[in-house]
Amino acid sequence: MFQVDANHPTPLYAQLERSIRFAIATGRLRIGDQLPTVRQLAVDLRINANTVAKVYAELERASVVETRRGVGTFVSARPNEAASRRDRDRHLRELTDHFITETHTRGFSIDDVIEQLESSRKK
Amino acid sequence: MFQVDANHPTPLYAQLERSIRFAIATGRLRIGDQLPTVRQLAVDLRINANTVAKVYAELERASVVETRRGVGTFVSARPNEAASRRDRDRHLRELTDHFITETHTRGFSIDDVIEQLESSRKK
Amino acid sequence: MFQVDANHPTPLYAQLERSIRFAIATGRLRIGDQLPTVRQLAVDLRINANTVAKVYAELERASVVETRRGVGTFVSARPNEAASRRDRDRHLRELTDHFITETHTRGFSIDDVIEQLESSRKK
Amino acid sequence: MFQVDANHPTPLYAQLERSIRFAIATGRLRIGDQLPTVRQLAVDLRINANTVAKVYAELERASVVETRRGVGTFVSARPNEAASRRDRDRHLRELTDHFITETHTRGFSIDDVIEQLESSRKK
């Protein structure tokens, strides 16, 4: 559901927070949906439970999620659709920029990459 | 020329390294081009010169740039690609497949991605 | 455990890196052993903690040590030697021939050298 | 005659000074022998003439060499034999320590190295 990479220089908590916010912004998580428990998510992502708890707390402070004691954590925010569109664009651009950088490091040009993607599209 | 954002949770040095690699990947920096001096770039980006120096050192370790003592820092020639054509193709396919999966998880189609890549190529 | 000399013209970080690699090469540090903490080693050697951290980071990049965040730094398993027996032999011969030439230029015989190597092995 | 390595972390001037002192200490350069001219040595070693000049000046200040204007630079020191012996030992030890570290980095044990050296000795 969410992804974090311990070797990525971005702090784990920031990766996770962003990942959750993005899932909500794009509708993969909707208002009222329950998030995984702190411990479960920590196990799934192989990170420390404190790190997950910190992110949930931060999201609660921002009114993005709501914690009901003894029950769980739920999505409370109503994403701003306009902002979401901008977020999507920005996010796609970041992903592709990083991909371009990474493939170039390994010796491939943008043209190589586009060609490969087009052949994937046809399939 | 390069961009970093002190408020972004990704470390400044990682942002800058990526930014430089991206400039090379997209052809805005070419082999032999001189990079800004350590101190000048530090002033431009409003970050510490040590942070810039760290990035240049890291890029030199990776043979992306070459420093000539007392002269400056330059984009170095790309190392020879020793792998066979077949290995290269397989490698590119792996990278691309991984990228498609990642973007798809986030709700982007292959067409979205190709469009974004094309726009990077034009710059 | 490790030695550096602030008056030696070789940079401290280079002295320390070599010292740690030497300790591993001679078996005084083994796979899995924990290295001193950054701050402790800085105190012991009377150098700045950043200098130690730089060395640990460099050794990690070279896969010589492994750091576990919030835990410590450890000697990592040696990467698999992928080269064939034949290539390895040739490589070792090249290194050794170069070394013999270098020591001979400075007036040492092969016997002198072997004797010195034996004494390192015993430690 | 002398060796310096621009990629070695030790400053060029220190490498060169040491190299010259060692040649004198071991008798490869004797009292009255002429050293190469600053410019010639700079060309041979592919370093800047200022660096060579700086070393010669330093050696002159230490009365190791003597410069006769318009003539050249000559060895003036009488090496201390006892000190020279200690220097030799220390030097050999440094060389072998570095060699052990380097070969270990490339996956060879001290035993591998000794074995290779012994086979070279027999030839």
Place this chain on the structure above:
DNA sequence: GTGGTCTAGACCACG
């Protein structure tokens, strides 16, 4: 004037 090294000290991420 270029990059490189080192320091002292602050603050952060993680377990």
Place this chain on the structure above:
DNA sequence: GTGGTCTAGACCACA
């Protein structure tokens, strides 16, 4: 308490 990041500022090596 562990390592990581960043800063400000000093001094050095080299061209």
